Amino acid sequence: MRISLKPFFLSIMVLLILFPFVYLLWLSLSADWSFPQVMPDYFGLKNWKALLISETGLLRSFFQSVIISVSVGFTATLSGFVISRNIAYHPKKNTLTLLSYFPYIISPVVFGACLSYFFLKLGIFGQMTGVIVAQFMISFPYALIFFNSFWGEKTKNMEDLVSTLGGNRLSSFTKVLLPLAKGMLLVCFFQTFLISWFEYGLTSVIGVGKVQTLTIKVFLFIREANYFYGALSSCLLILPPLVLMYINKKYVFNKLT
Amino acid sequence: MFLEIQYINKSFGKEQIVKDLNFSLAPHKTLSILGKSGCGKTSMLKIIGGLLKADSGNIILDGNDISELEAEKRNIVYLYQEDLLFPHLNVFENIAFGLRIKKQKEAHIQSKVKEMLELLELEDQGQKMPHQLSGGQRQRVSFGRAIIINPALLLLDEPFGSLDAGTRQRMQQLFKDIAHKFKITSLFVTHDLKEAILMGDEIAFMQSGKLKLYKNKEEFIADPSTGVQNEIGFWENLIPKGQNII
Amino acid sequence: MKNKEKHIGFILFVVFAVLPFTLAFGYALLYSFGVIGIVNEGFTLKFWKEVFTSSTLGVSFIYSSVIALIGVILSVSLALWIVLKYRESFGNKYLSFIIYMPLAVPGIVSAFFTYQLFAQSGFFARLSYQLNWIETAQQFPDLVNDNWAIGIIITFISLLTPFFILLYLNIYKDERIEELSQLSRALGANKKQIALKVSLPIMLKKSWVLIVLYFIFLLGAYEVPLILGQESPQMLSVLILRELKQFDLTKISEGYVMAVLYTVVIMSATVFIFSRKKLRNNAY
Numbered sequence: 193m194r195i196s197l198k199p200f201f202l203s204i205m206v207l208l209i210l211f212p213f214v215y216l217l218w219l220s221l222s223a224d225w226s227f228p229q230v231m232p233d234y235f236g237l238k239n240w241k242a243l244l245i246s247e248t249g250l251l252r253s254f255f256q257s258v259i260i261s262v263s264v265g266f267t268a269t270l271s272g273f274v275i276s277r278n279i280a281y282h283p284k285k286n287t288l289t290l291l292s293y294f295p296y297i298i299s300p301v302v303f304g305a306c307l308s309y310f311f312l313k314l315g316i317f318g319q320m321t322g323v324i325v326a327q328f329m330i331s332f333p334y335a336l337i338f339f340n341s342f343w344g345e346k347t348k349n350m351e352d353l354v355s356t357l358g359g360n361r362l363s364s365f366t367k368v369l370l371p372l373a374k375g376m377l378l379v380c381f382f383q384t385f386l387i388s389w390f391e392y393g394l395t396s397v398i399g400v401g402k403v404q405t406l407t408i409k410v411f412l413f414i415r416e417a418n419y420f421y422g423a424l425s426s427c428l429l430i431l432p433p434l435v436l437m438y439i440n441k442k443y444v445f446n447k448l449t
Numbered sequence: 450m451f452l453e454i455q456y457i458n459k460s461f462g463k464e465q466i467v468k469d470l471n472f473s474l475a476p477h478k479t480l481s482i483l484g485k486s487g488c489g490k491t492s493m494l495k496i497i498g499g500l501l502k503a504d505s506g507n508i509i510l511d512g513n514d515i516s517e518l519e520a521e522k523r524n525i526v527y528l529y530q531e532d533l534l535f536p537h538l539n540v541f542e543n544i545a546f547g548l549r550i551k552k553q554k555e556a557h558i559q560s561k562v563k564e565m566l567e568l569l570e571l572e573d574q575g576q577k578m579p580h581q582l583s584g585g586q587r588q589r590v591s592f593g594r595a596i597i598i599n600p601a602l603l604l605l606d607e608p609f610g611s612l613d614a615g616t617r618q619r620m621q622q623l624f625k626d627i628a629h630k631f632k633i634t635s636l637f638v639t640h641d642l643k644e645a646i647l648m649g650d651e652i653a654f655m656q657s658g659k660l661k662l663y664k665n666k667e668e669f670i671a672d673p674s675t676g677v678q679n680e681i682g683f684w685e686n687l688i689p690k691g692q693n694i695i
Numbered sequence: 696m697k698n699k700e701k702h703i704g705f706i707l708f709v710v711f712a713v714l715p716f717t718l719a720f721g722y723a724l725l726y727s728f729g730v731i732g733i734v735n736e737g738f739t740l741k742f743w744k745e746v747f748t749s750s751t752l753g754v755s756f757i758y759s760s761v762i763a764l765i766g767v768i769l770s771v772s773l774a775l776w777i778v779l780k781y782r783e784s785f786g787n788k789y790l791s792f793i794i795y796m797p798l799a800v801p802g803i804v805s806a807f808f809t810y811q812l813f814a815q816s817g818f819f820a821r822l823s824y825q826l827n828w829i830e831t832a833q834q835f836p837d838l839v840n841d842n843w844a845i846g847i848i849i850t851f852i853s854l855l856t857p858f859f860i861l862l863y864l865n866i867y868k869d870e871r872i873e874e875l876s877q878l879s880r881a882l883g884a885n886k887k888q889i890a891l892k893v894s895l896p897i898m899l900k901k902s903w904v905l906i907v908l909y910f911i912f913l914l915g916a917y918e919v920p921l922i923l924g925q926e927s928p929q930m931l932s933v934l935i936l937r938e939l940k941q942f943d944l945t946k947i948s949e950g951y952v953m954a955v956l957y958t959v960v961i962m963s964a965t966v967f968i969f970s971r972k973k974l975r976n977n978a979y
Contacts, residue, residue: 198781198784201781201784202781202784202787202790205777205790206789206790206793209793209794209796209797209857210793210796212797212800212805212808212853213796215808215811215812215818216804216808219811227816227820227821227824227832228820228821228824228825228832229821230818230821230822230825271707271711274704275704275707275708275711277704278701278704278705278708279708282705286969288708289969290965290966290969291712291713291716292708292712292713293965293969294716294961294962294965295712295715295716297908297911297912297961297965298716298915298958298961299914299915299916299917299931299932299935299957299961300917301915301917301932301936302915302931302932302935302936302954302957302958303715303716303719305935305936305939305940305954306719306720306722306723306951306954307715307718307719307722309722310718310722328711329711329715332711332712333712336708336712346531346533349529349531349533350533350535352495352498352500352520352527353527353529353533354521354550355499355500355519355520355521356498356499356500356520356521356523356525356526356527357521357526357546357547357550357594357595357598358521358522358524358547358550358551358598359521359547359550360521361700363550367546367549367550368535371535371537371538372535372536372537374537389801390801390802390803392801392802392803392917392918393917393918393921393932393936397936407801407803407918410803410804410807411803411918411922414807414810414922419811422807423807423811426804426807426808429801429803429804430799430800430801430804433798433799434796434799437792437795437796437798437799438792
């Protein structure tokens, strides 16, 4: 009889997926760990306690990242939803959609580098506002593309129906369109939140080291060869999306084809 | 006349969809319009409802020129073949929708919607969500939602097109009763010969953008282009064979 | 009134989506021809000539394309193989959540993790030492910042594969491949034929736009090669940024030439995808 490889394969896969999480957590709890030891000399909450000390600035970075990503996710999702309607019903819809792909698909860091002059002129270079604006510019096109499919024949008919029943544009948005798109709005918010939360290159170019989001912190710690703090900030970076995903995994995944 | 349509034209690009549309309709009457898909009937209804802009022509409703008025101010409800119930609202709230838009008093809304639910034989369904209803029930809710705001004119675009034969028959009767009770003026578009004859006080035929009105049903039946003669011929051809069998 | 609304929406679209990209591109273009820039003296073609005579950009383009291609092909193949062979297992309650977990890991953390595992003083080197496979850290094969970009490719695979697994699980369900496979079996096809002639063609056809899109994303990847790449050749974004941020101001224009060329290639690729498939209902 043939031996089934399935349980074996499954265990390997679960291990492979869980390993990075466990390893990073372990690393964040370690200190004094020189080659070739397999176990660290110190294992405890030292690094996590340091989190609370303002010196590392990690807690500050965490909240700064939350503010930036929530702002970006919120503004990109709402404006993307409303404005994608104009795109979807526009006679030149395909050209406009193509145009919104450009800023989405280009490397954000190159995009940001070419734009930094204008950020300087606007006086938002190296500022949190600047980082929010910059990240908005790459997540807004995503939201536009994302909501493209919402505005079909059926939605149009629904809007028409609302107006023949006596509703104006505002009531069609508040009473019908927004409630209808509730699920999509949540997914889009989560996705644009993640674009911002994970963003490194663009933030480093526009923030020039003055706006230290968590990704910037991770990179700085790696540069300093402070891997324990690096792992600690990585944990902070992974935790919020993981929690949100646990609450509802369907928010995380959508297909962009 | 209550509704007067004067010289309406509409083209998409080079193709003329509606040609010199001209007709009038007395109050509380139903004009049924027979037409195959693509004959321009949907465009015609959308122009009258204010959802599509005509290239030329006027629409007079109850003595007022409403040609330039926006859809939400016309008091004309356009109903699709699809029931288009709002999936996030229950049956009660779907029917109450237009009243809430008009910001009417809660007590008034409650009593009117209840009355409408009874009339539609949906008394026990008020709290159900649209996806829990059958096709016929959904279409009834859709009617209730339209009629409750007392529209001056009701436009029906193949309203029973997606229903099975039995449900369709019951809905036709229900509509006639309601139309009579609420004194509704309506345009009823269908591609079904029998339904066209059954539903209308007046009858018309639409083909490649042109609408032809008939003085009475006899004239409609006599016109070979409507297809009635063809239909009669089909049955007549069958009957002798049937008699042979017997 | 309605027209006004339409115009406002359109203007906002232009301001938020089109204008920044146009400004960035215009600025890079002008800079590359020496029209603007602190040390530039007016229109000149010398920076373009410089970039075209030096092989740096060309090499970086080929290097990045090869890495991105290998990364995408391996990820897609791995995902396809796993889904076709083990898809029933994903019905498991725990696994169906666990499979989502990698999506919570950003590129920079992935790169850091790869570094921690594969560097010469990393976790695997330590294990090898304890197992007496190596005696010094230098004996451990160089897998990060290496010539073959193995660290980068491993990281790309770890980032992309989970995404493609989830994608293919969805396609498998949505396209009713299970039913189609049963039908094929009834028509006399064997397992291999079903995979090659039914499942794979459907899944690839449904996902090719995304595959190309992810290739383009990898082509422009920044933080992963920044942490795991070598001095030369470098991947495109890292190279362009190095040129733009260098101290020798006279060289900055060459960086903008590279940025312009990169952008033009990306734009052409996007137009190509669009011409092949009308992306009307892109997100669903």
